[in-house]
Structure formats: structure tokens, C-alpha cells
Amino acid sequence: MTEAEGGSTTTIKARRSFGEQMREFPWWAVIIITFLIGAFIYMISDPSYRNALSFIAFPPTKTEIAFGIDVRNGLMMTLYTTVIAYLIALILGLVLGIMRVSRNPILYHLSTLYVELMRGVPMLVLIIWIGFVVVPFLRNATGNQSITGLQGALIGLGFGYAAYLAEVYRSGIESIPKGQMEAARSLGMGYGQAMQHVILPQAIRRVVPPLSNDLVAMLKDSALVSVVAVPEILQMARLYVSRTFRAFEGYNSAAFLYLVLTLLFIIIVRMIERRWRSSV
Amino acid sequence: MSEPIIRITDLYKYFGEVQALRGISLEVESGQVVVVIGPSGSGKSTLLRCINHLEKPTGGHVYVEGVDLEAKETNINKMRAEIGMVFQQFNLFPHLTALENITLAQRVVRKRPKEEREQVARQLLERVGIPEKADAYPGQLSGGQQQRVAIARALAMNPKIMLFDEPTSALDPEMIKEVLEVMIDLAKSGMTMVCVTHEMGFARAAAHRLIFMDQGQIVEDTTPEDLYDNPQQERTRLFLSKILH
Ligand SMILES: Nc1ncnc2c1ncn2[C@@H]1O[C@H](COP(=O)(O)OP(=O)(O)OP(=O)(O)O)[C@@H](O)[C@H]1O
Ligand SMILES: [Mg+2]
Numbered sequence: 001m002t003e004a005e006g007g008s009t010t011t012i013k014a015r016r017s018f019g020e021q022m023r024e025f026p027w028w029a030v031i032i033i034t035f036l037i038g039a040f041i042y043m044i045s046d047p048s049y050r051n052a053l054s055f056i057a058f059p060p061t062k063t064e065i066a067f068g069i070d071v072r073n074g075l076m077m078t079l080y081t082t083v084i085a086y087l088i089a090l091i092l093g094l095v096l097g098i099m100r101v102s103r104n105p106i107l108y109h110l111s112t113l114y115v116e117l118m119r120g121v122p123m124l125v126l127i128i129w130i131g132f133v134v135v136p137f138l139r140n141a142t143g144n145q146s147i148t149g150l151q152g153a154l155i156g157l158g159f160g161y162a163a164y165l166a167e168v169y170r171s172g173i174e175s176i177p178k179g180q181m182e183a184a185r186s187l188g189m190g191y192g193q194a195m196q197h198v199i200l201p202q203a204i205r206r207v208v209p210p211l212s213n214d215l216v217a218m219l220k221d222s223a224l225v226s227v228v229a230v231p232e233i234l235q236m237a238r239l240y241v242s243r244t245f246r247a248f249e250g251y252n253s254a255a256f257l258y259l260v261l262t263l264l265f266i267i268i269v270r271m272i273e274r275r276w277r278s279s280v
Numbered sequence: 281m282s283e284p285i286i287r288i289t290d291l292y293k294y295f296g297e298v299q300a301l302r303g304i305s306l307e308v309e310s311g312q313v314v315v316v317i318g319p320s321g322s323g324k325s326t327l328l329r330c331i332n333h334l335e336k337p338t339g340g341h342v343y344v345e346g347v348d349l350e351a352k353e354t355n356i357n358k359m360r361a362e363i364g365m366v367f368q369q370f371n372l373f374p375h376l377t378a379l380e381n382i383t384l385a386q387r388v389v390r391k392r393p394k395e396e397r398e399q400v401a402r403q404l405l406e407r408v409g410i411p412e413k414a415d416a417y418p419g420q421l422s423g424g425q426q427q428r429v430a431i432a433r434a435l436a437m438n439p440k441i442m443l444f445d446e447p448t449s450a451l452d453p454e455m456i457k458e459v460l461e462v463m464i465d466l467a468k469s470g471m472t473m474v475c476v477t478h479e480m481g482f483a484r485a486a487a488h489r490l491i492f493m494d495q496g497q498i499v500e501d502t503t504p505e506d507l508y509d510n511p512q513q514e515r516t517r518l519f520l521s522k523i524l525h
Contacts, residue, residue, distance in 0.1 A: 182334055183371035183430075187385035187437060188361025197384055201375050 032263065039256055052249040056236040056257065074236035075257060081154060081222045081232055086215055088158025089165050096162060097169025098195065111166065118163030124224050127156040131228030153225035161218060165211065172207035173199055208276045212269040219265050220258065233257050283346045285310040285441060285472050286331060291340035293326050293496075300326040302496035304340070308474060310440075313467045315483040315504070316476045318493035319519055324476040327493070328443045331474065332363040344441070361389050364434030368446040370426040372418040378405065378429045379414040382436045390437065397436070404432035408462050424455025431462055442466065444475040478523050480504075492516045 043049035056074040099111035118126070135152035139145055176199050184194035226235035237254035241247045286308040293301040300323045308314055316324050329335040330342055333349045333356050342349045344359055373381050379401050386397035405411045408428035410421075418426050427447055434442060444463065448456040460482050467473055467486035475482070483490055483504045490507045492500035500507065500516045507516065 177369075177371075179367060179369055179371035180373065183365075183367065183373070184385075185357075186332055186334065186360055186363070186365040187433070188357050188389040189385060190357050193388050197388060198373055202373075205375065 032259075036256070036260060036263070043253070043256065046249075048244075048246055048249045049253060051244070052237070052240050052246065052253040053257075055240045056233055056250075056253055059231075059236065074231060074233045075261075077230065077232040077236075078219070078222050078257075078261065081150075081157065081225055081230060082215075082219045085154050085157035085161065085222065086218045088154065089161035089214075089218070090211070092159065092162035093165025094169055096166035097173060098200075100166060100170040101173050115163045115166050118160055121160075123157070123160050123221055124227065126160045127153060127224050128227055130156040149228045150225075150230050153228050153230045157218070157221065157225060161214065161221075165214060168207050168210045168214070169203065172203035175206055176202050205276060209273050212272055216262060216265045216269060219262060223258070283343075284308055285345055286474070287341075287343040287346075288327075288331070289341050289343075291327070291330060291342065292338045293323070293330060293335060294338045299496050301330070301337070304496075304498055306491070306498065306501075308472060310472050311470045312489060313471075313473045313487050314475065314489045314491060315487040316474065316491045316493060317478055317483075317519070317523070318499075322493040323496040324493055325445050326496075328365075328445050328474060328476055331441070331443055332360050332365055334365075357389070361385075361437050362440045364437060364439035364442040366427070366430050366434055366442065366444045366447045368450050370418070370423070370430045370450070372426055372430055372433070374418050377415050377417055378410070378421070378432075381418070381429055382433045385433070386436050400436050401432070404435055405429070407435075407465075408432050409458065422455060423451045424458045427451065427455075427459045428462055431459075431466075435466075441472045441474070444473065444477060446476050446478075448477065448479055480523070492519065494519070 043053060058073060096111045096114060099107040100115065102108050102111075121129075130152045131149055135147055135149060139147050180198055180202065181194055184198040185191070189197070222232060223234040226232060226238065229235060231239070233254050237250045240253075241250035244250070284307040286306070288304055288306040291301050291304040292299075302323075304323075304327060316327065318324050326335055330337050331344070333342070337350065344363065347354055347359060349356065349359060372378075373384065376384060379398065382401035382404060383397040386392045386400060387394075390397075392400070402411065402414060405414055408431055410425050410428055413421060413425060413429070416425075418429070421429065431447075447463070448459050451459065456479065460479055463473075463475070463482060464486045473486075475487075477483070487504050490500075490502055490504045491498055492502075492507065492513075494515055499513050507520070
């Protein structure tokens with residue numbers, strides 16, 4: 001930096017009050033990270049916390065908690081549930097969102113029915129209902145015992161979130177000025193072509209921030225699948241507590257792991273958003 | 281006489297209570313340049329948008345090259361590909377570069393191979409005077425440059441008709457000229473054009489015909505020279521005295 005530039009930036013900086021500078025500095029992140037590092041150091045130096053953490057993240061025996069489930073590491077299970085359910089929601093939500101703006105009455109009413117129904121039921125109830133009603137019913141009806149609780153949980157979470165994501169997509173599509181569709185149609189493109197090449201690329205760019213916020217929300221809501229015994233972080237913590245009666249260590253460890261994951265996700269999501277913003 | 285390229289018969293368009301068009305009949309010959317003027321709300325945009333069926337008429341018919349746009353068996357996408365439209369707000373695709381704006385419909389509608397469509401696009405950018413802007417995004421272009429890209433985008437389909445809806449009224453005065461020059465050039469090349477514009481310089485330089493609309497009807501259908509020198513109707517006179525000063 002040259003002298004002149006340095007000079008001008010310092011004068012600009014000098015005009016900002018100390019309070020303003022403090023306001024802009026991410027103190028909250030410093031506090032959380034300091035706390036997490038402190039907590040981590042404390043935890044690994046304490047044998048009972050060490051036990052709880054390692055039980056959740058690296059369970060000693062793999063077979064006893066298997067519900068026809070391959071992944072048995074609580075941390076990995078949470079990540080796996082989050083990512084798969086999110087992908088389901090991302091794709092199904094897009095389809096539903098497109099149907100929601102369709103002029104075809106059947107598509108419109110079907111998608112609206114779906115969205116209102118799904119949003120009308122608490123996610124927890126939906127997951128329990130699929131886990132304890134739909135999955136057993138399908139097992140009986142098809143005679144296929146390999147339908148797992150995990151699959152049910154992924155469907156519940158993914159299909160439930162799809163309704164919310166559909167509304168995000170819909171509002172994104174509707175935020176694109178009408179002139180875009182008209183310009184595309186005036187060039188001879190069909191509705192679907194205009195949607196695919198003109199409207200959706202713009203709409204999806206606009207909804208990246210809300211969609212990625214929903215990824216973080218999904219990470220937290222993945223704890224709900226513990227009610228159908230999917231061995232993710234919370235379920236592993238519950239198992240640990242039921243076994244050792246150490247609720248303090250067990251649930252503190254779970255909260256700690258969720259916090260770390262959430263922060264990690266937020267950082268990744270912010271990076272993705274920045275990439276998108278600079279590309280538009 | 282051969283079939284006019286555009287034939288409009290007894291066209292009506294209502295938006296609920298609003299009667300935007302009230303019995304328009306109009307024939308445009310191939311190669312003719314028609315300028316449409318009229319006060320705000322007189323139905324100029326609606327008329328233009330009925331010609332490529334962006335608005336569905338309430339009554340009456342629009343025939344393009346003898347094909348009834350209202351007929352069920354008409355493939356409207358195919359018809360629209362032959363009718364270019366330039367909008368007041370440009371409506372460029374902001375997520376695509378100038379070149380991609382011009383090649384998109386060539387790819388998905390005309391199914392032209394990559395080399396051909398890029399060659400067409402570059403030639404058109406040359407023609408509208410901004411060959412160096414091929415890789416710029418609309419957001420990086422001035423209004424006048426955006427509108428010229430929009431004209432190039434429409435021309436890339438090799439349309440038989442070009443519709444312009446107040447193409448210069450969103451532009452700063454210094455950019456109007458560059459767009460009008462492109463339009464005059466296009467008119468001279470024999471393109472059939474229907475232009476809603478109050479740029480009387482363009483009308484004088486290029487228009488064969490001038491139509492004055494008011495309250496959803498064609499009030500006067502004449503030549504630019506005659507309209508100024510000798511308007512037939514009192515409301516035309518009033519309107520002209522407003523836009524000419
Ligand atoms: N989509 C619409 N819904 C309701 N009314 C409309 C719609 N489009 C146009 N109108 C009405 O139809 C009438 C004619 O509108 P139009 O846009 O064709 O006028 P115009 O001559 O192009 O005016 P301007 O010079 O302001 O562009 C106006 O009264 C307008 O309010
Ligand atoms: Mg108008």
C-alpha cells in the first residue's frame with residue numbers, strides 16, 4: 001500500500017468511533033470459539049467426559065446399536081442424516097416449488113395440498129408417524145423387512161423439509177421480474193425452456209442464502225430422528241446416559257458436538273454464499 | 281394483392297373493466313415500418329403484445345403471415361420465434377453475458393450448432409456497434425448498450441417482424457441516439473417493424489406509416505409528414521402539440 005492510500009484509510013478509520021469498531025468485530029465468534037476450545041480441553045482432561053464423547057463419536061461395540069444401520073458413529077450419523085435428508089428436500093422442494101407456480105391446476109393444487117399438509121404437522125410428529133406407522137405398515141404390506149428406521153427417518157425429515165424449501169423456491173421464482181419470462185417467450189422458448197434456462201438459474205441464485213440457512217436448521221432438526229432410535233449424536237448421548245446415569249456428561253457432550261457442527265456449517269454456508277454473491 | 285404480413289381484425293382486449301383495445305383493425309405489409317404513438321394508457325403496448333400473443337385478445341384475430349395466432353393448432357412458440365420484440369426495460373437475462381444472451385434462444389429454439397450461433401452473435405454485436413462487449417454481463421453495460429444487445433438478441437432469431445415497445449424511453453438522452461441509429465439502420469434493411477415510440481426523429485427518418493392511438497382505438501393512420509403538416513383529428517393535434525415541445 002502506498003503512503004497516500006495508507007493515509008486515506010487511516011483517516012477514514014479514525015472517523016469511526018471506538019464503539020463502531022467494537023460493534024463490527026465478531027466478538028460473539030471469539031467468545032463461542034474460546035468457550036468451545038476451553039470446553040474441549042476440559043472435557044478431554046476429564047475421564048468421564050472423555051468416555052461420553054468417545055461413546056457418542058466412536059462407540060466401542062458396533063453391533064449392539066445396529067438397527068440395520070451401517071453407520072454407527074454418532075457424529076457421522078448426524079452428518080449423514082443431515083446431508084441425505086437435505087438432498088431429498090432440495091430436489092423434492094424444487095419440483096414442488098415449480099409446481100406451485102405452475103398454471104396447471106392439477107400440479108398447483110397437488111403441490112399446495114402437499115405443502116400445507118406437511119407444514120401443518122410438527123416435524124417431530126411427522127417423524128414419529130413415519131417411523132411407527134408408515135414403516136411398520138410398509139414392512140407388513142410388502143413383506144420386506146429390510147425397510148429400516150433410518151430410511152423412514154430420512155424420508156420424514158426430507159419430505160417434511162421439502163415443503164418448506166418448496167416455498168423458498170417459489171418465492172425465488174416469483175421474485176424474478178415478469179419481463180424475464182416475457183423476453184424468453186418472445187424469443188420462441190416454451191414455458192419449460194424459459195423456466196429452465198432463464199428463470200430458475202436466476203431464482204436459485206437468489207435463494208442460496210435461505211436454502212443454506214435451512215441446511216443449518218436441518219442439522220439441528222436431525223436430532224429429532226433420535227425418537228425413532230437412529231443412532232445419531234442425541235440418541236448416542238441418551239444411550240450413554242441410560243447406561244451410565246451420567247446425564248451431565250452425556251448431554252453436555254451432545255450439546256458440545258452440535259454446537260461445533262453448527263458453527264462449522266455456518267462457516268461453510270457463509271463461504272458458499274460469498275462465492276455465489278461474487279459470481280452474480 | 282398478397283397477404284399482409286400482419287393482419288389484425290376487430291381486436292378487443294379487456295383487463296377486467298379496463299378496455300385496453302376496442303376494435304383495432306390493421307394491416308401491415310412486409311417491409312413496412314409503422315410507428316405507433318398515443319397518450320399513456322391508449323393501448324399501444326397492449327396492441328404490440330397481442331401481435332406476438334404475450335397478451336391473449338378478448339376478441340378478434342391477429343394473423344401473422346396468414347396464420348391465426350388464436351387458432352388452437354397454431355404453434356405459438358414457432359410463431360414467436362419469427363417475431364422479435366424489444367422492451368422498454370431491455371429485459372436482458374442478467375445471469376448471462378451479452379454473447380450468451382444472444383446465443384441462448386439460437387441454441388434452445390433454433391438448435392443451431394455452437395460455432396454458428398456464436399458467429400451470428402458476434403456479427404450482430406458488430407452490427408449494433410459493441411463487438412467488444414461480448415463477454416460483459418448486462419449489469420456492466422450502459423442502458424444504451426443493453427438495449428442494443430437486446431435488439432441483437434431478437435435479431436439473432438432472424439425474425440420477419442420486429443416489435444419495439446418504447447425502446448428508448450428508459451434511456452438517458454445521450455444514449456437514445458445510438459439505439460435509434462441501430463433501428464434506422466434496421467428499417468433501411470427492409471425489416472418489417474412496428475414501433476411504439478415518441479421519437480419523432482426516428483419516425484421522420486424511417487417510418488412509412490404513422491398510427492395515432494387513443495383510448496384503445498386507432499384514431500389516425502397516415503404518414504409522418506401528413507400527421508405533422510395536416511392532422512385530421514383534434515385529439516391528434518392536441519397530443520402532437522404536447523410531445524413536440
Ligand atoms: N396486465 C394488465 N392488467 C390490467 N390492466 C392493464 C394491463 N396491461 C395494461 N392494462 C391497462 O390497459 C390500458 C392500456 O395499457 P397499455 O399499456 O397498452 O397502454 P400504453 O398505450 O402502452 O401506455 P404507456 O404509454 O403508458 O405505455 C391501460 O389502462 C392499462 O392500465
Ligand atoms: Mg406502453
